[in-house]
Amino acid sequence: MVYFKKMAVIGVGLIGGSLARVLREKKAVGEVVGIGRGEANLKRGVELGVLDSYTTDAKKGVEGADLVFIATPVCSIPQVVAEIAPHLSKGCIVTDGGSVKEYVVAACEPLMPEGTWFVGGHPIAGTEHSGVEASFSTLYQGRRCIVTPTGNTDPAALEKVVELWKVAGSNVPLMDPVQHDLVVAAISHLPHMVAYSLVNAVDGYDRFGGDLLSFSAGGFRDFTRIASSDPVMWRDIALTNKEAILEMMDFFSGYLEKLRGLVAAEDAEGLRTFFLNSKQKRDAIL
Ligand SMILES: NC(=O)C1=CN([C@@H]2O[C@H](COP(=O)(O)OP(=O)(O)OC[C@H]3O[C@@H](n4cnc5c(N)ncnc54)[C@H](O)[C@@H]3O)[C@@H](O)[C@H]2O)C=CC1
Numbered sequence: 001m002v003y004f005k006k007m008a009v010i011g012v013g014l015i016g017g018s019l020a021r022v023l024r025e026k027k028a029v030g031e032v033v034g035i036g037r038g039e040a041n042l043k044r045g046v047e048l049g050v051l052d053s054y055t056t057d058a059k060k061g062v063e064g065a066d067l068v069f070i071a072t073p074v075c076s077i078p079q080v081v082a083e084i085a086p087h088l089s090k091g092c093i094v095t096d097g098g099s100v101k102e103y104v105v106a107a108c109e110p111l112m113p114e115g116t117w118f119v120g121g122h123p124i125a126g127t128e129h130s131g132v133e134a135s136f137s138t139l140y141q142g143r144r145c146i147v148t149p150t151g152n153t154d155p156a157a158l159e160k161v162v163e164l165w166k167v168a169g170s171n172v173p174l175m176d177p178v179q180h181d182l183v184v185a186a187i188s189h190l191p192h193m194v195a196y197s198l199v200n201a202v203d204g205y206d207r208f209g210g211d212l213l214s215f216s217a218g219g220f221r222d223f224t225r226i227a228s229s230d231p232v233m234w235r236d237i238a239l240t241n242k243e244a245i246l247e248m249m250d251f252f253s254g255y256l257e258k259l260r261g262l263v264a265a266e267d268a269e270g271l272r273t274f275f276l277n278s279k280q281k282r283d284a285i286l
């Protein structure tokens with residue numbers, strides 16, 4: 001089994017905290033140091049048994065680490081790598097859990113000093129909750145973690161990153177970063193854009209003259225759960241996966257327009273077929 005002597009987790013929230021928890025449980029790491037900006041959250045990480053220790057000084061935290069896992073919002077990942085790069089030990093592997101990969105990998109790879117490696121990763125697992133309190137060791141169990149090597153990726157470092165996600169319980173497909181960003185734009189980023197828009201639209205509708213949202217029942221709440229996700233995280237995703245998200249939003253608008261046409265035309269058979277096709281496809285993924 002893969003083993004790291006010292007793991008540094010930068011950004012100890014849902015994603016970083018959950019990976020630290022499971023790797024500790026499986027004894028795949030010797031020591032886990034948390035690095036962040038907020039001392040209260042890091043302290044809580046030690047109390048919860050997620051971390052052995054913490055520091056707000058990233059340079060000090062990565063000293064002697066053979067694994068650095070970065071789980072901060074996407075736009076900050078290259079900034080973090082630039083800050084720690086001169087302080088990494090030879091042989092150190094730096095990997096991340098960011099939701100967008102072309103932006104991250106293209107920016108981070110050139111920052112890595114000789115004898116250290118960056119490998120991009122993205123667990124397709126999460127919740128709408130943030131912070132170390134929300135982390136749990138089974139988050140990655142039975143889920144996918146997409147790892148995104150490039151032509152520059154060191155094969156031994158890649159193998160170790162794949163192995164660590166397997167230890168966490170995930171299936172680990174390899175994907176080109178650009179391909180990854182298209183896939184997640186469809187299955188993750190678009191649904192979040194739609195959920196955020198739906199809540200804002202219903203909240204902004206003023207013909208009712210009251211608080212429409214307070215009438216929401218099961219369906220609305222199920223559908224919009226992900227609109228409770230962290231706004232900074234989603235701001236960064238929208239900024240860094242712009243093209244793929246726009247493509248999916250435009251494609252989706254076409255379907256909404258089509259459905260609008262069926263409703264307007266009172267096309268009973270067209271509506272039944274539209275709903276039946278969707279029901280069959282969704283039932284098949286459950
Ligand atoms: N929440 C989810 O369901 C998923 C999130 N991701 C990705 O994982 C990453 C982390 O997300 P979460 O764990 O959900 O967020 P989180 O909000 O739970 O944790 C992020 C932590 O990073 C800290 N942080 C922010 N900027 C920092 C910086 N510049 N330096 C050091 N620490 C910093 C925050 O204070 C916080 O403690 C993001 O890139 C996100 O796109 C990936 C898969 C699922």
Ligand SMILES: O=C(O)C(=O)Cc1ccc(O)cc1
Binds near residue numbers: 099124125127188226
């Ligand atoms: O809460 C949910 O169901 C999610 O969709 C979580 C999620 C959010 C962002 C990702 O990059 C991956 C997974």
